[in-house]
Amino acid sequence: MKDQTQLRVVQAAGPIFADKGFDRATIREICTAAEANLASVNYHFGDKETLYLEAVRHAHALKMEQVPLSQWPSNTPPEEQLRFFIRAMLSRMLGTDELDWGTRLLMREMIEPTIACKSIVEDFIRPQLQLLLSILDEMVPQNISFHRKHQMAFSIVGQCLHYRVAREFVNLLIPEKERAEHFDRNHLVDHITEFSLAAIKNLPIPDSSEKKTS
Amino acid sequence: MKDQTQLRVVQAAGPIFADKGFDRATIREICTAAEANLASVNYHFGDKETLYLEAVRHAHALKMEQVPLSQWPSNTPPEEQLRFFIRAMLSRMLGTDELDWGTRLLMREMIEPTIACKSIVEDFIRPQLQLLLSILDEMVPQNISFHRKHQMAFSIVGQCLHYRVAREFVNLLIPEKERAEHFDRNHLVDHITEFSLAAIKNLPIPDSSEKKTS
DNA sequence: TGGCCTACCAAACAATTGTTTGATACTATT
DNA sequence: AATAGTATCAAACAATTGTTTGGTAGGCCA
Structure with a gap:
């Protein structure tokens, strides 16, 4: 089965969005960090904004389970x-x-x-x-x-x-x-x-x- | 004397930077609001970032005198x-x-x-x-x-x-x-x-x- | 008047960035 | 084996944006 690139992208997106904000964070940087192709964001999430939403929800879910x-x-x-x-x-x-x-x-x-x-x-x-x-x-x-x-x-x-x-x-x-x-x-x-x-x-x-x- | 476009730009920049943030705020929008030419920012301030700094200092000076x-x-x-x-x-x-x-x-x-x-x-x-x-x-x-x-x-x-x-x-x-x-x-x-x-x-x-x- | 400087302007430039495309490998199903 | 569907990729695309350029108008001074 594929290497879970969708998951890798969300995980990589979290910290990057966190410290650069929505605008300063670029899809290219995120994909590089996730070792995924540039197109994967639009393929898996549609656009940058829904990726952001998904990243926030992911972060939030993490916090919930660890605290x-x-x-x-x-x-x-x-x-x-x-x-x-x-x-x-x-x-x-x-x-x-x-x-x-x-x-x-x-x-x-x-x-x-x-x-x-x-x-x-x-x-x-x-x-x-x-x-x-x-x-x-x-x-x-x-x-x-x-x-x-x-x-x-x-x-x-x-x-x-x-x-x-x-x-x-x-x-x-x-x-x-x-x-x-x-x-x-x-x-x-x-x-x-x-x-x-x-x-x-x-x-x-x-x-x-x-x-x-x- | 010229129409004080430098001042108009700083004044227009404040509110725009405030509610859109540094990145979302565009020089074009600021200049339009200030009724100034697109090039005036770079002419009077050098670049976008120093305009931002000047806008913050301006806002700060205002607060000081009015409160x-x-x-x-x-x-x-x-x-x-x-x-x-x-x-x-x-x-x-x-x-x-x-x-x-x-x-x-x-x-x-x-x-x-x-x-x-x-x-x-x-x-x-x-x-x-x-x-x-x-x-x-x-x-x-x-x-x-x-x-x-x-x-x-x-x-x-x-x-x-x-x-x-x-x-x-x-x-x-x-x-x-x-x-x-x-x-x-x-x-x-x-x-x-x-x-x-x-x-x-x-x-x-x-x-x-x-x-x-x- | 003639040069010089400042302020301003329209247009072009160059870089970045989100998004799309068309092709390719791989998997699962029939 | 053939087919359909999914995931991935390199490359191109289109739009935006900060910045630069070349030129114009007008004031100021010699």
């Missing part, structure tokens, strides 16, 4: 669950540059959404959000509203996201030495966890009354 | 200063789509830094960070360390950044109605401010001892 959502004992206290969650999310985002092209693809979808965006959110993002919400559920009053729980969740996610999205800015803002010493993954997990826990536990709980909006 | 950093009475309590700061930052990020191309350019620089990145950080980002740090200074113990203050600042910035970077994801995750009602600018300012204040005021202050890192 299981939750895996802690069922009796883990919610505070520790949150720490685990944050650790996992930060790990995914700050992945060493070898194999984090999946995340890079995701970032691109964020600021320049394509058709792949919707399925990514439903299959990949939403389950994570649900998990985070269920952790929060054990720490906040039962009667808290939908949107407040979501706002808290986004506050936590945002803190993690920052170190990926604004990574280059952080590098320029924080001196090398300081960064190596206090902004590595472990310290960031600790900080974000404690910052968030302190916030969650001391947040005022006015749910029905409107708040001052200056 | 003054702080303007609150000197006796404003730090809690309210923080609220103002967050409001200003969110406003800049969620700007109505007409004139927020400056921010869009910034986003692109974040995830795909060019040579313009460094000067943007120094002239635009760092002053904002300094201002935020000075606000925090009035709310945290004096002896708190450099990196912990910066981590707090990043936690605040990250929460705001999230709603811009992951905007499309939020739109898909939160139903339209809910979003219009509880995720508009005013409500987000309130939430982020209170979340951050609760965190800041209740954060443990272990500065010398290492923390658990699971």
Whole structure:
């Protein structure tokens, strides 16, 4: 049977799309990397855009199978669950540059959404959000509203996201030495966890009354 | 004197680069928008890339003059200063789509830094960070360390950044109605401010001892 | 006036890139 | 064995795009 060139092409396309973007990535480069003929993209996928879509879905499927959502004992206290969650999310985002092209693809979808965006959110993002919400559920009053729980969740996610999205800015803002010493993954997990826990536990709980909006 | 075509080109280039990116934006489109000849880019700027740089610098200069950093009475309590700061930052990020191309350019620089990145950080980002740090200074113990203050600042910035970077994801995750009602600018300012204040005021202050890192 | 420089323009150029084509080997089916 | 279908390939194609060119108009100065 043929040498699975279709598969080789998708696999080669992922990293290339990830770090050069849709436009800068050329079919020629992808096919060369996949050791496939130039025409194989149009033969197997129709055009460049559907190859991109397929590559994103492939990356997404990979992430799903290699990063299981939750895996802690069922009796883990919610505070520790949150720490685990944050650790996992930060790990995914700050992945060493070898194999984090999946995340890079995701970032691109964020600021320049394509058709792949919707399925990514439903299959990949939403389950994570649900998990985070269920952790929060054990720490906040039962009667808290939908949107407040979501706002808290986004506050936590945002803190993690920052170190990926604004990574280059952080590098320029924080001196090398300081960064190596206090902004590595472990310290960031600790900080974000404690910052968030302190916030969650001391947040005022006015749910029905409107708040001052200056 | 000539019709300032050089200026017209930079001005036209900004929005186009912002929403199509460097590659998708064509010199022809820019020149058409600027009502300038196709050759003017190469005549006035040398090549496409330096035009891009000039456009970014131009956008950046505009932002600087139209969004003054702080303007609150000197006796404003730090809690309210923080609220103002967050409001200003969110406003800049969620700007109505007409004139927020400056921010869009910034986003692109974040995830795909060019040579313009460094000067943007120094002239635009760092002053904002300094201002935020000075606000925090009035709310945290004096002896708190450099990196912990910066981590707090990043936690605040990250929460705001999230709603811009992951905007499309939020739109898909939160139903339209809910979003219009509880995720508009005013409500987000309130939430982020209170979340951050609760965190800041209740954060443990272990500065010398290492923390658990699971 | 006559030269000189700058700004501008229409047209052409050269390189890249996505896509198509026609042929060839190979497999499976009848 | 003959046929049909699939996968692969080298080469060509067509469109786009950044860049260059040669020329024109007009201001400025000697």
